[in-house]
Each structure stands twice: as C-alpha cells, then as structure tokens.
Amino acid sequence: MEQEVLRVINLKKRYKSTNAVNGISFSLNKGEIVALTGPNGAGKTTTIKCILGLLRKNDGKIFINGEDNSSKEVKYKLAYIPETPDIYPMLTVWEHIKFMAMVYKINGWQERAEKILFDFDILDKKNELGKNLSKGMKQKLSICCALIHNPEIFFIDEPLVGLDPKAVRELKDAFKALREKGKTLLISTHMLDTAENLCDRIIVMKKGKVLEEGSIEELRHKIKASQGTSLEDIFLEVTEDER
Known part of the structure; x- marks a missing residue:
C-alpha cells in the first residue's frame, strides 16, 4: 500500500498581478521519484519553494506526513538541492558535512558521514576544497550534505544541467539509490528523456x-x-492544448 508523504492542496502564490502558482494540488508517495516539468515560467521552482517554506504562499494547504509544513519538526524531514550547488570554495568536502551536522545539532555524525561519502563515491575527495570539485x-556533495x-x-532543481555524460549517469544512479x-x-527538470527513464510519475505544469x-x-x-x-x-501535445 502506498504511503503518502506530501500533499499539496489548492496552492496559490501571486507576485503582484501575476499568478505564479494558480491553485495546484498533487501528492507524493514514499519511495518514488517524481518529475515536475513544464515550460519556463510554469511555476515549478515557486511551487518547490512554497513547500519548503522559503516563499510565503497566498493560499492553500501543504502537509508533510499529515502535518502542516510550517512546523519546525516537519522542516527537518525536507532537503533542497538547488540548480547551482551551494558549495563553499574554501571548505573541504568533510568540512561541508561537518558544517551541516553542526547546523542540525547532530551528535556522533562522523561515522554516518563517512558512509554517506562512501556510498556516493566521493570519500576519497574528503580533503578536497570545494573550488576544486x-x-x-x-x-x-550537495546530496551528501x-x-x-x-x-x-x-x-x-534541474540537477543534470551542464553535466557530462559520466556525471549524469552517476547522479541518476545516486537518485535511484x-x-x-x-x-x-521531486525533481524539477526540462530534460524530458531523463524524466521518462528515471521517474515513476510526471507532473506537467504550465502558467x-x-x-x-x-x-x-x-x-x-x-x-x-x-505505446511508443x-x-x-506527450509534453508538447499537453502544453500545446493549453494556450
């Protein structure tokens, strides 16, 4: 039986006279990869930032495991990886993990950190500066953090833009893991071939x-x-109908 972990109900976000997100509803289940796709300006990133609480919504409800997303406890269950990784050039890989462990007040984090870095095949880079990655x-490293x-x-948000084929394969394997x-x-992306091959479900947005x-x-x-x-x-037909 599917376990729902996120439900968005009638979410709205306005910027002055523009409805960036106009009453959308959807849900996510435990252990699935969902693509959020659509043309530029569809409202994908705004939707994600409203769920995370980085933007204040104008209307609607957002529940994480049945709890309102505004609670502090709920925010600990979420992670955001932007299109451009927030990497500090003069911190090592290990220092990035240590910083995040301090932010979340995690005790005895070192063993877990080593396992995470090993699982993502960057343990050998633990002493490398961010600027050299x-x-x-x-x-x-963003995922590890x-x-x-x-x-x-x-x-x-757009995790595969600008990556070479080897890095794309490695990152897709990381998502599957x-x-x-x-x-x-929930992956916001324009790369439809990747979404088709990687994701369990697709959400198509426009305007x-x-x-x-x-x-x-x-x-x-x-x-x-x-079938083929x-x-x-599909994307072109769906979005073409909605002018």
Whole structure:
C-alpha cells in the first residue's frame, strides 16, 4: 500500500498581478521519484519553494506526513538541492558535512558521514576544497550534505544541467539509490528523456497550473497515444492544448 508523504492542496502564490502558482494540488508517495516539468515560467521552482517554506504562499494547504509544513519538526524531514550547488570554495568536502551536522545539532555524525561519502563515491575527495570539485562532484556533495540529517523528501532543481555524460549517469544512479532507501524525490527538470527513464510519475505544469500527472503509461492513455510515444511528444501535445 502506498504511503503518502506530501500533499499539496489548492496552492496559490501571486507576485503582484501575476499568478505564479494558480491553485495546484498533487501528492507524493514514499519511495518514488517524481518529475515536475513544464515550460519556463510554469511555476515549478515557486511551487518547490512554497513547500519548503522559503516563499510565503497566498493560499492553500501543504502537509508533510499529515502535518502542516510550517512546523519546525516537519522542516527537518525536507532537503533542497538547488540548480547551482551551494558549495563553499574554501571548505573541504568533510568540512561541508561537518558544517551541516553542526547546523542540525547532530551528535556522533562522523561515522554516518563517512558512509554517506562512501556510498556516493566521493570519500576519497574528503580533503578536497570545494573550488576544486567538478559540477558533478558538487552536486553529489550537495546530496551528501542534505543526507546527514536523514530527510524523507528531496526537492531537486534541474540537477543534470551542464553535466557530462559520466556525471549524469552517476547522479541518476545516486537518485535511484535514494529511492531504494525509501526516500522520495521531486525533481524539477526540462530534460524530458531523463524524466521518462528515471521517474515513476510526471507532473506537467504550465502558467501556474497542473495540466496532467501520472506515469508515462497513464499519460499516454490520457492523450490516446501509442505505446511508443515519448514523454517529449506527450509534453508538447499537453502544453500545446493549453494556450
């Protein structure tokens, strides 16, 4: 039986006269990877920041494991990895993990930190300065920093932009490993081929609204597409209809 970990109900966020997010509702289940996709300006990043409490919503409800997202306890269950990793150039990989452990007041974090770095294949870089890391390594370090307080839900914004093929493969494997550990991932992305091959479900947004959501098979069924229809074709048809 699926266990719901996030529910968004009628979320609205306005900037002056612009409805950046216009009454959207969706949910996430434990141990799934969900793509949040849509054209530029669809409201994807705004949605994520409202869930995290980084932006104040105008209306709607957001529940994490049945609790309102405004509670401090709930925020410890969440992790945010922005498109550009927040890496300090003059801190080592190990010092980044130590800093996050201090922020969350975690005792005896060292053994857990070593295991996390080992699992993501960057333990050998523990003494490397942030400025010397490749973008792929910075993305991995961001995930490791997020993992130290053992969150349940990861919100990841365009994680694969600018990465070489090897780094893309490694990061996708890292996301799958998180899913296997029962973590839930909401990935905002324009990379539709990646979303099709990696994600369990897709949410398509445009102009602050959710147009469609479901697995790739469910989306094909909704638009009466053939079995081989790609997510790119589905996306173009769904968003073209909503002018």
